Amino acid sequence: MSRRVFVAGAAGVIGRRLTPLLVLRGYEVIGTTRSADKAPRIEALGAKAAVVDVFDAAALTHAVSRARPEVVIHQLTDLPPRLDPARMAQALEANARIRREGTHNLVAAAVAAGVTRLIAQSIAWVYAPGRTPHVESDPLDLGATGTRAITVNGVAALEDAVLQHPRIGGVVLRYGRLYGPGTGVSDAARDADVGVHVDAAAHAALLAIDRGSGAYNVADSDAFVSCAKARRELGWDPAMRLEADAAY
Numbered sequence: 001m002s003r004r005v006f007v008a009g010a011a012g013v014i015g016r017r018l019t020p021l022l023v024l025r026g027y028e029v030i031g032t033t034r035s036a037d038k039a040p041r042i043e044a045l046g047a048k049a050a051v052v053d054v055f056d057a058a059a060l061t062h063a064v065s066r067a068r069p070e071v072v073i074h075q076l077t078d079l080p081p082r083l084d085p086a087r088m089a090q091a092l093e094a095n096a097r098i099r100r101e102g103t104h105n106l107v108a109a110a111v112a113a114g115v116t117r118l119i120a121q122s123i124a125w126v127y128a129p130g131r132t133p134h135v136e137s138d139p140l141d142l143g144a145t146g147t148r149a150i151t152v153n154g155v156a157a158l159e160d161a162v163l164q165h166p167r168i169g170g171v172v173l174r175y176g177r178l179y180g181p182g183t184g185v186s187d188a189a190r191d192a193d194v195g196v197h198v199d200a201a202a203h204a205a206l207l208a209i210d211r212g213s214g215a216y217n218v219a220d221s222d223a224f225v226s227c228a229k230a231r232r233e234l235g236w237d238p239a240m241r242l243e244a245d246a247a248y
Helices: 015-024 036-044 057-067 085-112 146-163 198-207 228-234
Strands: 004-008 028-033 048-051 071-074 117-123 169-175 177-179 195-197 214-218
Touching: 004 015, 004 057, 015 028, 015 198, 028 036, 028 057, 036 048, 048 057, 057 085, 071 085, 085 117, 085 146, 117 146, 146 169, 146 214, 169 198, 177 198, 195 198, 198 214, 198 228, 214 228
Parallel strands: 004 028, 004 071, 028 048, 071 117, 117 169, 169 214, 177 195
Antiparallel strands: none
């Protein structure tokens, strides 16, 4: 029998690349979206779609329990298409809420369903100022102010929920700034210091199903963050790319 993986946010930027990777590896994938219109896209990738809002704790718990997964992967975000600058201020608050409340609900749903492994998307540019490249044990910038504080505090809440729960074996992937298909950022425009291709980001989540624990930096370059731990413990390669027709 194939192993079941519950991907929260399967219709998102990383979820769209991760889902076909999982299916190709023989996993049975249940992918969520809060929009019924996006369900056919998830099913076209070979997954089963679950339409559920992460803020509806009861419905989310029912969806995870019904799916009976062995692993939950958290790829939920609430950001505007192509990171539209006109909408980013409002989006920062919404995305922080996803990280705080949504992650809390997802962890609770996973525990209720007997899931013992949860992999979650985080970000790599929220370390406190200090020497670089940053390693995973470096502190986050909890003294940040203004809009940066919104992001950092949301990330800290997500990571605490995933890594500190006694019944969950948690993995947090601190992704660099995404570029590649679906991100609105081309290879040429990527952040050279802390960028990561969306396919390589998705592959890190796949690898983390069976390997590793704790936090991992996931970026192309070791200029701002060191990714030695991800390469060593996950077997991750920043050069990984999907075939053109393996996702949409």
